[in-house]
Amino acid sequence: MGPVADATADRWFTPAFVDAQPATVARTIDGLRQIPVEGYAGCCHALISADFRAKLGAVALPVLAVAGHDDPVTTPADLQDIAQSVVDGRCIEIDGRHICNLESADAFNGALAAFLLQNR
Numbered sequence: 001m002g003p004v005a006d007a008t009a010d011r012w013f014t015p016a017f018v019d020a021q022p023a024t025v026a027r028t029i030d031g032l033r034q035i036p037v038e039g040y041a042g043c044c045h046a047l048i049s050a051d052f053r054a055k056l057g058a059v060a061l062p063v064l065a066v067a068g069h070d071d072p073v074t075t076p077a078d079l080q081d082i083a084q085s086v087v088d089g090r091c092i093e094i095d096g097r098h099i100c101n102l103e104s105a106d107a108f109n110g111a112l113a114a115f116l117l118q119n120r
Contacts, residue, residue, distance in 0.1 A: 001040060005033045011073050012098040024102060056085035064115040065091040066108060068100035
Protein backbone atom coordinates (compact mmCIF):
# COMPACT_ATOMS: atom_id res chain seq x y z
CA MET A 1 0.00 0.00 0.00
CA GLY A 2 3.03 2.27 0.21
CA PRO A 3 2.85 3.71 -3.32
CA VAL A 4 -0.91 4.26 -3.02
CA ALA A 5 -0.53 5.95 0.36
CA ASP A 6 2.36 8.09 -0.87
CA ALA A 7 0.20 9.54 -3.65
CA THR A 8 -2.93 9.99 -1.56
CA ALA A 9 -2.24 13.02 0.65
CA ASP A 10 -2.27 15.32 -2.39
CA ARG A 11 -5.66 14.02 -3.50
CA TRP A 12 -7.26 13.99 -0.06
CA PHE A 13 -5.91 17.23 1.46
CA THR A 14 -5.00 20.72 0.26
CA PRO A 15 -1.33 21.72 0.51
CA ALA A 16 -2.26 24.30 3.15
CA PHE A 17 -3.82 21.62 5.36
CA VAL A 18 -0.86 19.28 4.86
CA ASP A 19 1.43 22.09 6.04
CA ALA A 20 -0.80 23.18 8.94
CA GLN A 21 -1.83 19.72 10.24
CA PRO A 22 0.97 17.27 9.40
CA ALA A 23 0.12 14.92 12.29
CA THR A 24 -3.51 14.59 11.21
CA VAL A 25 -2.47 13.93 7.62
CA ALA A 26 0.18 11.41 8.69
CA ARG A 27 -2.29 9.56 10.95
CA THR A 28 -4.85 9.36 8.13
CA ILE A 29 -2.33 8.21 5.52
CA ASP A 30 -0.79 5.72 7.97
CA GLY A 31 -4.25 4.20 8.38
CA LEU A 32 -4.38 3.72 4.62
CA ARG A 33 -0.97 2.01 4.72
CA GLN A 34 -2.39 -0.55 7.17
CA ILE A 35 -5.17 -1.73 4.84
CA PRO A 36 -4.47 -5.15 3.34
CA VAL A 37 -3.69 -4.90 -0.38
CA GLU A 38 -6.29 -7.55 -1.19
CA GLY A 39 -9.01 -5.63 0.64
CA TYR A 40 -8.11 -2.37 -1.06
CA ALA A 41 -8.03 -4.04 -4.47
CA GLY A 42 -11.43 -5.64 -3.77
CA CYS A 43 -12.89 -2.27 -2.86
CA CYS A 44 -11.51 -0.71 -6.04
CA HIS A 45 -12.95 -3.56 -8.09
CA ALA A 46 -16.38 -3.06 -6.50
CA LEU A 47 -16.29 0.69 -7.15
CA ILE A 48 -15.41 0.21 -10.81
CA SER A 49 -18.71 -1.52 -11.45
CA ALA A 50 -20.87 0.36 -8.93
CA ASP A 51 -22.78 2.92 -10.95
CA PHE A 52 -26.06 3.68 -9.21
CA ARG A 53 -26.80 7.00 -10.91
CA ALA A 54 -29.85 5.60 -12.69
CA LYS A 55 -31.34 4.61 -9.32
CA LEU A 56 -30.82 7.92 -7.51
CA GLY A 57 -34.33 9.12 -8.36
CA ALA A 58 -35.71 6.35 -6.14
CA VAL A 59 -33.95 7.75 -3.06
CA ALA A 60 -36.77 9.42 -1.17
CA LEU A 61 -34.98 10.20 2.10
CA PRO A 62 -33.31 13.60 2.49
CA VAL A 63 -29.71 13.65 1.29
CA LEU A 64 -26.97 16.11 2.16
CA ALA A 65 -24.01 15.94 -0.20
CA VAL A 66 -20.96 17.68 1.26
CA ALA A 67 -18.27 18.59 -1.25
CA GLY A 68 -14.78 19.87 -0.66
CA HIS A 69 -14.25 22.95 -2.86
CA ASP A 70 -11.02 21.53 -4.24
CA ASP A 71 -11.82 17.79 -4.30
CA PRO A 72 -10.30 16.12 -7.38
CA VAL A 73 -11.64 12.68 -6.34
CA THR A 74 -15.37 13.33 -5.99
CA THR A 75 -15.78 16.78 -7.45
CA PRO A 76 -18.34 19.33 -6.28
CA ALA A 77 -20.07 18.86 -9.66
CA ASP A 78 -20.36 15.11 -8.97
CA LEU A 79 -22.00 15.75 -5.60
CA GLN A 80 -24.26 18.42 -7.05
CA ASP A 81 -25.46 15.87 -9.61
CA ILE A 82 -26.25 13.41 -6.82
CA ALA A 83 -28.14 16.04 -4.81
CA GLN A 84 -30.17 17.04 -7.88
CA SER A 85 -30.95 13.43 -8.77
CA VAL A 86 -32.55 12.36 -5.50
CA VAL A 87 -36.04 13.42 -4.42
CA ASP A 88 -34.88 15.71 -1.58
CA GLY A 89 -31.22 16.52 -2.03
CA ARG A 90 -29.02 19.39 -1.02
CA CYS A 91 -25.38 20.01 -1.78
CA ILE A 92 -23.01 22.27 0.08
CA GLU A 93 -19.37 23.04 -0.52
CA ILE A 94 -16.84 23.60 2.22
CA ASP A 95 -13.12 24.26 2.17
CA GLY A 96 -10.89 21.30 1.51
CA ARG A 97 -10.43 18.32 -0.72
CA HIS A 98 -11.69 14.76 -0.40
CA ILE A 99 -11.47 14.47 3.38
CA CYS A 100 -13.09 17.84 4.02
CA ASN A 101 -14.63 16.58 7.27
CA LEU A 102 -11.11 16.73 8.75
CA GLU A 103 -9.94 19.77 6.83
CA SER A 104 -12.99 21.89 7.70
CA ALA A 105 -14.33 20.02 10.70
CA ASP A 106 -16.34 22.92 12.14
CA ALA A 107 -18.09 23.68 8.84
CA PHE A 108 -18.72 19.98 8.16
CA ASN A 109 -20.05 19.25 11.65
CA GLY A 110 -22.22 22.38 11.65
CA ALA A 111 -23.77 21.52 8.29
CA LEU A 112 -24.35 17.91 9.32
CA ALA A 113 -25.90 18.89 12.66
CA ALA A 114 -28.23 21.39 10.98
CA PHE A 115 -29.24 18.81 8.37
CA LEU A 116 -29.94 16.16 11.00
CA LEU A 117 -31.99 18.59 13.13
CA GLN A 118 -34.05 19.61 10.09
CA ASN A 119 -34.71 16.00 9.14
CA ARG A 120 -35.39 14.23 12.40
